[in-house]
Amino acid sequence: QTVTVTVLDHLERLALVDFRDAEGVERLQKAIQFADQLHEVNTDGVEPMDSVLEDRCLYLREDDVTEGNCMNELLKNAKEKVEEYFVAPPGNIPLPKLEERDTFLQ
Amino acid sequence: QVSAALKEGRVTPTELCQRCLSLVRSTRFLNAYITVAEETALKQAEESQKRYLRGQPLGVLDGIPVAVKDNFNTAGIETTCASNMLKGYISPYNATVVQKLLDQGAVLLGKTNLDEFAMGSGSTDGAFGPVRNPWSYSRQYKEKSVPKSHSEDEESNWVITGGSSGGSAAAVSSFTCFAALGSDTGGSTRNPAAHCGVVGLKPTYGLISRHGLIPLVNSMDVPGILTRCVDDAAVVLGSLAGHDPKDSTTIQDNFEPFELPDLTDVSKLTIGIPKEYHAPGLSSEILALWSKAADLFKNAGAKVIEVSLPHTCYSIVCYHVLCTAEVASNMARFDGLEYGHRSDMNKSTESMYAATRREGFNDVVRGRILSGNYFLLKQNYENYFIKAQKVRRLIANDFVKVFRSGIDVLLTPTTLNDAVPYMEFIKEDNRTRSAQDDILTQAANMAGLPAINVPAALSERGLPVGLQFIGRSFQEKQLLTVAKWFEKQVKFPVIQLEEVKRLDHAAFQHQKSASFS
Numbered sequence: 104q105t106v107t108v109t110v111l112d113h114l115e116r117l118a119l120v121d122f123r124d125a126e127g128v129e130r131l132q133k134a135i136q137f138a139d140q141l142h143e144v145n146t147d148g149v150e151p152m153d154s155v156l157e158d159r160c161l162y163l164r165e166d167d168v169t170e171g172n173c174m175n176e177l178l179k180n181a182k183e184k185v186e187e188y189f190v191a192p193p194g195n196i197p198l199p200k201l202e203e204r205d206t207f208l209q
Numbered sequence: 210q211v212s213a214a215l216k217e218g219r220v221t222p223t224e225l226c227q228r229c230l231s232l233v234r235s236t237r238f239l240n241a242y243i244t245v246a247e248e249t250a251l252k253q254a255e256e257s258q259k260r261y262l263r264g265q266p267l268g269v270l271d272g273i274p275v276a277v278k279d280n281f282n283t284a285g286i287e288t289t290c291a292s293n294m295l296k297g298y299i300s301p302y303n304a305t306v307v308q309k310l311l312d313q314g315a316v317l318l319g320k321t322n323l324d325e326f327a328m329g330s331g332s333t334d335g336a337f338g339p340v341r342n343p344w345s346y347s348r349q350y351k352e353k354s355v356p357k358s359h360s361e362d363e364e365s366n367w368v369i370t371g372g373s374s375g376g377s378a379a380a381v382s383s384f385t386c387f388a389a390l391g392s393d394t395g396g397s398t399r400n401p402a403a404h405c406g407v408v409g410l411k412p413t414y415g416l417i418s419r420h421g422l423i424p425l426v427n428s429m430d431v432p433g434i435l436t437r438c439v440d441d442a443a444v445v446l447g448s449l450a451g452h453d454p455k456d457s458t459t460i461q462d463n464f465e466p467f468e469l470p471d472l473t474d475v476s477k478l479t480i481g482i483p484k485e486y487h488a489p490g491l492s493s494e495i496l497a498l499w500s501k502a503a504d505l506f507k508n509a510g511a512k513v514i515e516v517s518l519p520h521t522c523y524s525i526v527c528y529h530v531l532c533t534a535e536v537a538s539n540m541a542r543f544d545g546l547e548y549g550h551r552s553d554m555n556k557s558t559e560s561m562y563a564a565t566r567r568e569g570f571n572d573v574v575r576g577r578i579l580s581g582n583y584f585l586l587k588q589n590y591e592n593y594f595i596k597a598q599k600v601r602r603l604i605a606n607d608f609v610k611v612f613r614s615g616i617d618v619l620l621t622p623t624t625l626n627d628a629v630p631y632m633e634f635i636k637e638d639n640r641t642r643s644a645q646d647d648i649l650t651q652a653a654n655m656a657g658l659p660a661i662n663v664p665a666a667l668s669e670r671g672l673p674v675g676l677q678f679i680g681r682s683f684q685e686k687q688l689l690t691v692a693k694w695f696e697k698q699v700k701f702p703v704i705q706l707e708e709v710k711r712l713d714h715a716a717f718q719h720q721k722s723a724s725f726s
């Protein structure tokens with residue numbers, strides 16, 4: 104079963120990463136094929152496992168501030184900033200639709 | 210031994226540091242290091258020297274040159290994960306494990322090369338080029354190579370280090386440092402350890418803090434330790450293990466550093482040989498070595514039993530799904546806003562993110578992110594992601610059953626073959642290679658168990674082959690004790706690096722003795 108272009112487009116939007124070329128799409132196809140082998144295993148009655156430490160209690164520390172005040176250091180690595188703000192381009196604008204995007208999937 | 214020498218004043222930390230640094234320079238063709246922190250290393254060495262002169266070294270690791278894989282944050286030093294996405298990123302903090310090493314006085318020489326974001330099994334897919342296995346330049350390998358025509362020199366014949374902590378393994382193997390940190394998610398510490406003839410330890414998940422380790426798969430990542438002998442691994446483990454309030458997935462039990470006893474009587478040991486690890490593609494050489502090792506234990510009086518881990522063959526598929534899913538989530542933080550590469554595209558936030566990620570990630574990373582997102586789609590979640598989590602439990606249960614039946618330690622091969630030449634390796638794509646090479650190491654990550662690669666012998670091609678011991682959860686002392694006994698029996702040969710011999714011969718002699726403990 105090949106993956107439809109709709110799904111591929113959907114993936115590019117979700118991941119915000121591009122397939123780049125036919126090889127990229129092929130890679131996904133092969134990955135899915137590979138993963139299909141999982142269905143050979145009988146998992147009736149088996150609970151999913153999130154973590155190997157599931158039998159232990161997660162550590163929660165006291166809600167006390169122990170460090171911080173490192174604004175300058177954190178801002179150092181950002182390319183675009185103004186005073187103490189990270190600068191981002193305008194938001195709430197969805198990625199252009201498939202037909203209008205510069206993508207291989209076209 | 211080096212630690213003793215430092216204490217006795219036979220060599221000073223600054224001398225040691227300088228020799229290691231010059232060795233790093235002369236082995237640059239290996240491409241093991243991405244960043245060499247010369248100035249800070251020398252400063253640290255000077256501080257260490259002052260401490261020794263006062264008679265107050267911080268511990269065994271004081272003054273010992275170490276290297277750290279480039280996916281650990283190191284304050285003030287560039288951390289790239291071998292990716293364009295993080296080129297130029299200077300960490301504002303030290304990963305907990307790095308901090309612990311520095312607190313013990315270790316001298317950080319530099320950051321080692323890896324596969325981009327630790328995805329891969331060859332250390333060939335990074336933005337800074339592939340790492341070359343030092344054994345490609347050893348007399349042992351050259352002697353066994355088919356003599357080629359004069360024009361086709363060793364330039365084309367060099368073999369890979371394995372991955373993804375290949376840089377760390379190469380750094381330790383070529384004597385440029387005494388210990389290195391790697392990371393292990395699917396075998397990334399043990400695989401290159403086997404190919405480079407060094408000890409690679411994957412501790413139990415939850416024993417060592419992951420704070421500061423740029424995450425790949427949160428439920429399977431652990432920092433790994435690479436050293437030239439098992440005793441050294443125990444020393445490093447001693448300084449790194451323990452609860453970290455900054456990593457809530459570290460267990461709260463008290464950890465006591467230990468010294469490894471010299472085991473002489475193995476008659477109380479039960480060694481398990483999982484038959485499924487006789488995987489298709491396992492080279493006959495390694496199979497024979499594995500048998501020989503089992504016999505070694507048997508003849509020394511231990512009980513050696515064949516056991517079964519029936520879901521082993523599904524561990525790679527399961528890993529594939531869980532890994533890509535977690536990767537899809539973990540890589541989402543790279544959007545160019547707070548750190549790392551940022552594209553010039555400015556039309557909208559989303560298009561900026563998309564352009565940044567398209568420019569910053571290589572094919573492997575992008576491929577995994579897309580696959581991961583596919584498995585996490587609403588229509589696929591139950592069938593792939595949840596299913597894989599169920600299979601994970603089956604795999605972990607396999608181990609529980611086996612250890613409950615009286616087995617102390619499992620003995621398996623680490624890799625299917627000895628290191629392949631780079632030209633061979635790149636003929637298959639990253640995912641295929643990973644699927645092939647991780648088969649023997651992956652299950653231990655699934656179940657969170659400790660595992661260690663011990664170099665066992667040289668192959669017919671003159672390259673190292675290692676064997677793997679898998680232990681019970683949090684029983685590193687037992688695991689390492691058995692590994693140390695095995696290491697003593699096997700007497701793995703020292704690498705004879707030709708080019709390096711030309712250099713400061715005295716330094717080479719000093720470091721040839723392999724261990725610092």
